[in-house]
Amino acid sequence: MTAIEPNARALPEQCAYSDLPSELFVMDGNGGEDEQIVRPSTTYWHDVWQAFRRDPLAMGGAIFIVLMGLCAIFIPMVSPYSYDGFFPLIRNQGPSWEHLCGTDQMGRDIMIRILYGARISLTVGIVAAVINFFIGVIYGGISGYVGGMVDMVLMRIVDILTSLPSLLYIVLIMLVLGSNVGSVILALCFTSWIGTARVVRSEVMRLKHSEYVLASRLSGATTRHILFHHLIPNAMGPIIVSTAFLIPNAIFSEAFLSFLGIGIQAPMASWGALANEAIPIMMTSPHQLLFPVAAICLTMFSFNFIGDGLRDALDPRMKH
């Protein structure tokens, strides 16, 4: 018993605590509730949504885009005005209650033309982003996962594509296929998947040596299964971010092409074409220039804010 001699004096005190009536104790905190799990356990995507929702700029951007999309779909259905026609009596009018954004050289309502332009812009932006997403994921995934010679060849092809002057081949494609929404989308998709492909490639290269990939391979999973069920879903954050920035790029490029006069042709209304038509008369009726330009800028703002918000939400390492 000599071994525990030093503790012998402390022992009665410890015993004494348990003899005291429990009323004398004040519970520190809130009665053990701290230890309970109050929040429901969240998934990754739930966290992302929470982070995104708290970003006022990103939410503002998203609401603006949704509202514009709804207006672009439904207002032309009920509006008395058409994007086409010739109304000589009301040419070049400034904004009024009948024509909120005024009328153009042909007397057409500018607001309805902007909304038709929004249909084109949003279609081009979203379709181009979806196509680029798939090409980029497949191309970058194969390049990163297979590696070696295949990777070398695929990356050299990318190098060659990036050293082509973009305006030159876009003009070429537009000339070959004619000026319509489809050929604009195709021209834009020619190289804009490269950014996504590079992101996917580096993510896949980073993840492919993880233990879970090894485990999956040991249990007999095929390459395709590993790539599309393990690697790509885990790399989804950066992929979504790079795709989100593709949308404003595509919208920007479409407006730019139409602005140059090689994109969407009259009488169809694209924002770029609207701005271009207004340049010769911008001194006398600046509203014809400013409204389409405002539409372009606000949309670019919104998509960039959404992209920034998604990046902060999906990839907290990038947050600054």
Added chain:
Amino acid sequence: MLRYILKRLMAGVLTIVILITVAFFMMHAMPGSPFSPAEQKNVPPEILERLAESYGLNRPILEQYLEYWKSLLNGELGISFKKPDTSVNSIIATHFPVSAQVGGIAVIFSLMVGIPLGIVSAMHRGKAADFATMAFATIGISVPTYVFSVLLLWFFAGVCHLSITVWWDQWYNYLLPVACLSFNPIAYIARQTRSSMLEALEADYIRTARAKGVSELMVVAKHALKNAITPVVTYLGPLVAGLLTGSFVVERFFSVPGIGRYFVTSVSDRDYTMIMGIVIFFGVFVVICNLISDILLAVIDPRVKLSK
């Protein structure tokens, strides 16, 4: 280092060779030709036939391709179809320096404004200066160059009644084109510098530097900036290539006699030799700029290994 540069140059030459081949066949696959009777309605078909003959356009495409290589290896880009008296070499030699001058000033201007803006906003994170800079940078990224050019044009010509649409060789003629060209790059560089600067300022070696009493100015200028600058250097390659070879819109708006317009007109004119000239010129430029920016990166940041 030398081995790496040689290897990259070899890869660059290969890239250019493939680029020329692809562009050549793509171009000939395009419907219509420079002397097709359907498009040149004012010229008798016999003359068009003779013209096509004299440019060798009636021969088999492979033969034309080899012929093109032969003249290319002699340094000849051929005679422009649109301007029959001038060679593509001389068109590039006259118009490129103008674009390069305007673009070069724009690159320097973007760096000189963008990097300090990024540093200032990183150092005053969350304060008014940061907010103002980032608001500006967001506008700069979201507003397309052509929109900005139009707005500037409208403002100066329409509101201030200044005559600006004539290109004279005066220093102030550079102001507006340079402002338009550097608007987007400044915003991008400022954002990039800010975010990598914030990352660098949190690093351990910065704490060490501060702990041993290095002044805040030296901490930023000597320690943090060196690491914060690398993403900007990576961006510099494509930026220099893009700006020095001219911008179609900015040059058209401000009547700059640069090379930018040929990126569009050469294709719509079916000016085969000019298209090839532009493709080769731009391709070589991109390859060289990317190589230089990679070498610069290795000089600034020894952790980047060139020889892998």
